[in-house]
Amino acid sequence: MNVFGIAVSGMNAAQTRLGNSANNVANLQSTSSNVNGQPVGRAYQPTDVTQRAIEPTGGVETSLRTRDPATIPVYAPENSAADANGIVEFPNVNLEEEVVQQQLASYDFKANAKVIQTQDEMLDRLLDMTA
Numbered sequence: 001m002n003v004f005g006i007a008v009s010g011m012n013a014a015q016t017r018l019g020n021s022a023n024n025v026a027n028l029q030s031t032s033s034n035v036n037g038q039p040v041g042r043a044y045q046p047t048d049v050t051q052r053a054i055e056p057t058g059g060v061e062t063s064l065r066t067r068d069p070a071t072i073p074v075y076a077p078e079n080s081a082a083d084a085n086g087i088v089e090f091p092n093v094n095l096e097e098e099v100v101q102q103q104l105a106s107y108d109f110k111a112n113a114k115v116i117q118t119q120d121e122m123l124d125r126l127l128d129m130t131a
Helices: 004-025 097-131
Strands: 033-034 037-039 046-053 060-066 069-075 087-091
Touching: 004 046, 004 060, 004 097
Parallel strands: none
Antiparallel strands: 033 037, 046 060, 069 087
16 A cells, blocks of 8 residues: 555645636636627536546546536626526536535645655654664
């Protein structure tokens, strides 16, 4: 079992989750545009991070998937992206959930850093015992 590799994969997963959440928050209000009453482009498509265990070596790997549903209709007739009915498709991003995801990613990163620190301390003690 490669403890260092497992912890690094956990740190990479935490970094991916934090970056993804930050991207979702940054695009919270990104809608499509409207030119002459016709929609142009589409609203930002928020993503979620999925993690799966790497067998048999240990660790995790991540992948991104588009959130379902990706957008939610909001009545906002004053918005330039509104259709004829005053509906705007906003990204399906919940700010409170994203803050929680960012905090969890921070905890995961710190926990994996502690694993690396503990492994380093154990190796130092082992070397002291054998010397």
